[in-house]
Amino acid sequence: MTQAPPTLPPTPGIGWFTAFLVVQLLLVVGVVWVPNNLLLGMLGIVIGVTYLALLVLHPWTIIPMIVATTALDITGQLIKETPIGIPVTGFHLTLALMGIAVVVNAFLRRRVDFPDFELKVPLAVLFGVMTLSLTYTPSFVDGTLGVIRTLFLIVFLYLTQVILDSKKAVDTVVLSIAIALIGGAILALIQIVTERFYLPASFVIAVGANAPRAAGTFHNPNTFGTFLMCGSVLIVGILLSCKMSLWRTMLLSLAAAMALVGLTVTFSRANWVAAGCGIATIFILTKKVRYAVYGVLTFLVMIVAVKEFVPFADHIFERFKSIFTLFEQFGEAGRASSSGRVYFALAGLEMFLDNPLLGAGWRSFPVLFDEYKSPDFPYWIPTKESHTLFANILAELGLVGFIASCWIVVRTLGCGLRGFRDITDPYLRGIMCGLVAAFVGFQVSLSFTADFSNNYLWLFTGMIFAVSALGRQQQKAV
Secondary structure (H helix, E strand, C coil): CCCCCCCCCCCCCHHHHHHHHHHHHHHHHHHHHCCHHHHHHHHHHHHHHHHHHHHHHCHHHHHHHHHHHHHHHHHHEEECCCCCCCCEEHHHHHHHHHHHHHHHHHHHCCCCCCCCCCCHHHHHHHHHHHHHHCCCCCCHHHHHHHHHHHHHHHHHHHHHHHHCCCHHHHHHHHHHHHHHHHHHHHHHHHHHHHCCCCCCHHHHHHCCCCCCCCCCCCCCHHHHHHHHHHHHHHHHHHHHHCCCCHHHHHHHHHHHHHHHHHHHCCCCHHHHHHHHHHHHHHHHHCCCCCHHHHHHHHHHHHHHHHHHHCCCHHHHHHHHHHCCCCCCCCCCHHHHHHHHHHHHHHHHHHHHHHCCCCCCCCCCHHHHHHHHCCCCCCCCCCCCCCCCHHHHHHHHHHHHHHHHHHHHHHHHHHHHHHHHHHCCCHHHHHHHHHHHHHHHHHHHHHHHHCCCCCHHHHHHHHHHHHHHHHHHHHHHHC
16 A cells, blocks of 8 residues: 655745845844944843743743842842942842733733732731731832832732643743742852852851851842742652653753752752751642651761761851750850841740731731840841741731631642642643642741742742642633
8 A cells, every 4th residue: 555655744845045145144234344332332232122922922031030030139239329228139120021021911911810819818918917017017119119029019919820731831840940049059169168158257147157158149148049949849859750751851950959059059948947847848739758867867868978978067066066955055156147037936926916916017026026125135146137937927917917827828738639639631730749848848948037038939939839830720621
């Protein structure tokens, strides 16, 4: 039986070939006769316009810029001094571009169906009590700025749900975070090896170190640690949950390994514990608890390697051991950072008892702290900021704000766990595993850092609902 020859793809017409020749001719003319500065400017305009057009067609292409501008943190400040006291950063401009792209895309495509904002009720309660507290907070200016910042973060969370409407979009987030982790970890290692830190040693010692701590491009080594923690846990969750192509596995493995090494030299004990809890969550979700044994053995090997080859090894060991001796050494001069966190939390609870329903007002904790701090509080600690988010919310927003915060956590975890159980696509299921574990890690980290406005916290929360929605769409398609 004679078989028909395979169908060949259509050849490009004469019009496309002519266009190709014209482009090549223009490039030659530009290189030969146009001045370099003008040529670079024209090239920049062409690339910029092309990207804006692509952004309107596919708003999720903004994700690499979201990840990059968040990873740049204070080094991404474009205008440091503004009338409202908040520097303009690359993330602010990227968020604005993200919103514009979603609106224009919806208008051009006449889109009327948008994902359900599942956190709208608890977030409305939380934001409502924040706004109401401005009428009685002793820190009206900072409180107002905090409320505005929270509003934009809520918008950011929902826009994340809107734009992550395909597997390709979610994959772009993962790859962008992997690349950002590698870059951040390399910078951290360079800082440790060369002892040239982005932040002055006096500052990092003030926030709880006997030796300078790598802070990457961030304003605080603990915030840098949170960035490395959440990214590494996400990627470890993906690696342990699904099989991928060789190049993707190698890239994600490199990113996870470097991020964990970078996390070590931040000396952020809170995020060390958070990463451990996140990875333990992955073992439980994937029913690979036995892998914890391999993890412990790997950790012991890393300890030996650190002791032999890494500067500040003794300090790393002291920081690690101090996690388990908090109560034994509580109040000692060498444990000022850990003891201070406990005193902050106790002061927050006392503020809550004096203002149980609606709290003392958003951003009131630093103003009122002197009235509530223990006589044993280490007087040389310069900050008055609470280091425990939940105690801070109790103090500033009372029982109503605390219930709304718990509601958000429970609702998000519930959505993530249901998604992990029901999603059939192996890759999306792996991403959900990593997201749930990272969200657990965030809760642990927030118990010691109170980093409420962390961009990645809001990004990952939005991703949990977006990936869950993608899983439901795939099930309906089947």
